[in-house]
Amino acid sequence: MTQAEHKKEELIDYKLISWHFYAGIFYIFVSILAGLSYSLQFLQKYPFPGVEFLSPGRIRLVHTNGVAFGWLINGLVAILYYIIPKLTGHSVLSRKLSYLVFCVYNVLVVGCVIGYLAGKGQAIEWGETPAFLDPFIALGVVLLVINLLTPIFKIRAQKMYVSLWYAAAALIWTPLVYVMGNFLPQYIYPGTSGATITSMYIHDLVGLSVTPLGIAATYYLLPVVMKRPLYSHALSIIGFWGLAFFYPLNSAHHYLFSPIPMWTQYASIGVHVVVYTVVFNIFATIATDWKQLPDNIPLRWIFFGTLAYLITCIQCAVQVTLSAQSIIHFTDWVVGHSHFVLFGTFSFWVTAWVYYILPRIWGVPLYSLSLARWHFWLSALGISIMQIDLLAAGVMQGMMWKNLVPFIDSVAASAPFWWTRTFSGIMILTGECLFLVNLYSTWQDSKRVSSGVLQSQTV
Amino acid sequence: MDFIEKFSGVFLIAGLFLFFMAFIGLAVVPVWMVDKVEPRQEIATSVPKLYLDTYSDVETYKAALRKGRDIYIAEACWHCHSQYVRPTANEELRYGPVSMPGEYQNELNLPQLFGTRRVGPDLSRAAYKKSNDWHYAHLYNPTSVVPQSVMPSYPWYFEVKDGVPQPKEEAKALVAYLQWLGSSVVEKSESFASYIDNPLPPKE
Numbered sequence: 001m002t003q004a005e006h007k008k009e010e011l012i013d014y015k016l017i018s019w020h021f022y023a024g025i026f027y028i029f030v031s032i033l034a035g036l037s038y039s040l041q042f043l044q045k046y047p048f049p050g051v052e053f054l055s056p057g058r059i060r061l062v063h064t065n066g067v068a069f070g071w072l073i074n075g076l077v078a079i080l081y082y083i084i085p086k087l088t089g090h091s092v093l094s095r096k097l098s099y100l101v102f103c104v105y106n107v108l109v110v111g112c113v114i115g116y117l118a119g120k121g122q123a124i125e126w127g128e129t130p131a132f133l134d135p136f137i138a139l140g141v142v143l144l145v146i147n148l149l150t151p152i153f154k155i156r157a158q159k160m161y162v163s164l165w166y167a168a169a170a171l172i173w174t175p176l177v178y179v180m181g182n183f184l185p186q187y188i189y190p191g192t193s194g195a196t197i198t199s200m201y202i203h204d205l206v207g208l209s210v211t212p213l214g215i216a217a218t219y220y221l222l223p224v225v226m227k228r229p230l231y232s233h234a235l236s237i238i239g240f241w242g243l244a245f246f247y248p249l250n251s252a253h254h255y256l257f258s259p260i261p262m263w264t265q266y267a268s269i270g271v272h273v274v275v276y277t278v279v280f281n282i283f284a285t286i287a288t289d290w291k292q293l294p295d296n297i298p299l300r301w302i303f304f305g306t307l308a309y310l311i312t313c314i315q316c317a318v319q320v321t322l323s324a325q326s327i328i329h330f331t332d333w334v335v336g337h338s339h340f341v342l343f344g345t346f347s348f349w350v351t352a353w354v355y356y357i358l359p360r361i362w363g364v365p366l367y368s369l370s371l372a373r374w375h376f377w378l379s380a381l382g383i384s385i386m387q388i389d390l391l392a393a394g395v396m397q398g399m400m401w402k403n404l405v406p407f408i409d410s411v412a413a414s415a416p417f418w419w420t421r422t423f424s425g426i427m428i429l430t431g432e433c434l435f436l437v438n439l440y441s442t443w444q445d446s447k448r449v450s451s452g453v454l455q456s457q458t459v
Numbered sequence: 460m461d462f463i464e465k466f467s468g469v470f471l472i473a474g475l476f477l478f479f480m481a482f483i484g485l486a487v488v489p490v491w492m493v494d495k496v497e498p499r500q501e502i503a504t505s506v507p508k509l510y511l512d513t514y515s516d517v518e519t520y521k522a523a524l525r526k527g528r529d530i531y532i533a534e535a536c537w538h539c540h541s542q543y544v545r546p547t548a549n550e551e552l553r554y555g556p557v558s559m560p561g562e563y564q565n566e567l568n569l570p571q572l573f574g575t576r577r578v579g580p581d582l583s584r585a586a587y588k589k590s591n592d593w594h595y596a597h598l599y600n601p602t603s604v605v606p607q608s609v610m611p612s613y614p615w616y617f618e619v620k621d622g623v624p625q626p627k628e629e630a631k632a633l634v635a636y637l638q639w640l641g642s643s644v645v646e647k648s649e650s651f652a653s654y655i656d657n658p659l660p661p662k663e
Contacts, residue, residue, distance in 0.1 A: 042578075042609050044602070052615040057535035119533035123570045128535075156466035165469045172474035180482065185570040191563025192497065193490040194571040200486050202575075208478070237463060244473035248481030254575055257545035259560040261489045326547040330577035402548040407580045412607045 011085035014361045016098050020078030021354055023106050025436070027070025028347070030113075032432055035063040036425045042418040053117045061116040061128050067342055068126065068210070070109050075350035076213040077105075080148055080167055082357065083220045087161050090151035101144045108137055124198055125254075126205050127182045134182045141178055145171045162236040166216035169244060173208035177201060196260045200251035206341065207247040214346045215239075215278055218302055221353060222285055225298045231284035239277035253320040256329065265322070279310045297372045301352035304380050308344030311387075312337060327402060332417065333394025340387045343428070348379070351435075358439060362446035371438040378431030386424035393417035497561035502639070509587070509638060513631070520635070527636025528567045530629055534613065541574035542583040542640065555584035556644055567636075579610060586642035594634040595626050 040046050041056040048054040081098065085091055092098055108129075115121065115130035122131045129137055152160070152168050160168070181201025185194035223230050230236065252264040283306065286292075292299055315337055318324050328334065359366050366372060393414055400410040462468035506520045514520040531537065543558040544550045551557050562583075563571060589597075596603055599617050601610040616630035626634070 050614045056611045123532040123537055123572055159464040168469045169474045189490055191568035191571050192560040193493040195573050196489045197486050244477050248478055251485050257547050258543050259558050261492055264485050264489050404549055408607050
């Protein structure tokens with residue numbers, strides 16, 4: 001290791017990164033358990049019927065928000081704490097601030113869960129965080145952004161690596177999107193006018209926050225784990241600017257055929273083709289040495305995540321047309337799509353990072369490759385079954401509604417699909433259990449060997 | 460063209476400029492349009508016939524509507540029930556007249572409750588489709604009136620007196636809110652009871 005590399009290592013706070021990952025892994029476990037019990041309600045087999053604080057409607061909030069804010073944001077922020085100092089050569093503004101934000105953020109996540117169970121959720125999709133906690137969350141996000149943008153700002157005169165474009169843009173978009181979506185429809189604009197803003201919020205939170213952060217993480221990790229350069233720099237430029245230009249313009253598609261002005265609904269049929277550049281770039285890089293796939297654990301998670309990203313992007317382009325919306329909107333199709341986006345794509349990309357970085361932080365190799373393979377196949381098969389199952393259910397429900405079948409018959413006809421969904425959920429949960437066992441055993445190993453970066457601050 | 464790979468291009472143009480362009484085009488302008496064309500409305504000007512015995516004056520009725528709306532949000536009803544009728548997929552036959560922007564310009568839609576999923580049917584035309592008693596029985600135990608229903612039960616809004624569950628204030632407020640949904644439209648057109656998604660007769 002050269003002296004320059006050594007200096008860069010000192011900029012990174014590995015303890016903070018591992019804390020963020022531990023919190024995230026805890027929340028994904030809670031979220032999957034919540035989702036699984038919620039799915040039992042659809043089979044008329046809910047384990048806690050008639051218990052106010054565990055009502056399925058409230059548990060659903062724990063499931064969706066736990067995945068998005070507990071697991072994905074914790075994981076993606078941990079990744080930012082790693083790649084930003086690495087790529088800029090500067091430390092974050094203040095390490096104390098990092099720990100403060102970590103504590104405040106995770107206290108808020110727990111506060112939100114308690115709020116949901118007490119019936120204090122807010123009626124804004126993906127922004128259900130209780131209204132009285134929203135100002136604190138906004139403040140926490142602003143502090144996080146200041147902390148992480150400082151090192152990027154210090155190298156403003158130089159050209160930056162593609163991961164930093166996505167990171168810098170996402171860091172400015174996130175607070176803007178959050179404030180826009182959580183305050184304007186709640187306090188100022190009712191009904192139809194509020195819905196134009198809410199639909200923009202739902203779309204932008206995924207498109208301008210989770211997506212760029214996920215792509216930033218993957219564009220960094222892919223060349224590192226493959227020890228190969230990224231396939232094309234030009235494609236990166238097209239992909240980034242395509243996202244920045246087209247994504248915000250795509251925002252009305254959550255309320256097509258609703259009373260919001262029709263021209264905003266036409267505007268939502270934008271071009272999704274640009275995101276394929278990202279997919280092509282990643283696959284072309286993997287194709288330069290695809291024989292690494294079987295044995296390189298982080299790489300296979302990146303590979304499947306990118307495959308899922310491609311599939312969801314093709315779906316997006318179809319879904320935002322009015323004719324497709326006429327049938328599939330309000331059905332399980334949408335549920336299947338969002339599971340494939342948040343679990344199939346982004347959770348897979350973040351999991352690749354966990355497999356890459358935690359053993360390095362602990363200074364030992366992964367405890368079991370075979371457990372990691374089981375985790376991968378259970379997750380990949382589980383989410384694929386869930387996706388196909390829910391898409392099919394969605395088309396069936398949409399057709400039944402259009403053909404004026406009594407509503408309850410469409411519910412009864414969905415039962416086999418909902419059973420399949422629960423079983424695929426059990427597969428995913430089993431995979432996560434193996435993941436925990438594997439990580440715990442690796443951590444046990446590390447206690448016997450004291451060469452981890454936490455001790456020596458080197459990788 | 461170096462700026463597209465530098466902080467200036469990424470942060471200022473992609474991050475701020477393009478975002479605010481989209482925000483103005485797809486949020487500020489449509490919001491301004493809707494607000495201009497459809498002024499905000501009162502949620503009720505008098506107590507409806509159904510509630511003359513329950514609520515003495517319009518203010519207590521409005522307070523009940525607000526409370527019912529809050530329970531609708533607290534229990535996340537809006538995750539499984541939408542609140543707009545689309546001009547497609549035969550929805551105007553199933554539910555009632557297609558939703559218009561003005562219907563939603565009132566304080567009970569702050570925040571809006573359009574919803575994005577229908578595990579259960581749309582509720583924007585729920586007013587007077589079913590009786591209050593049907594709603595109480597349905598909230599207390601949905602499968603007692605619709606055997607195949609997957610809706611959760613809400614027994615904590617009821618208290619059992621002499622072995623018979625009676626609705627608490629919260630349940631009454633929630634049902635008042637449900638009977639209000641679409642009531643401004645039903646007064647103008649015929650009763651929604653003629654639409655297809657009418658109560659199924661309970662199975663013997």
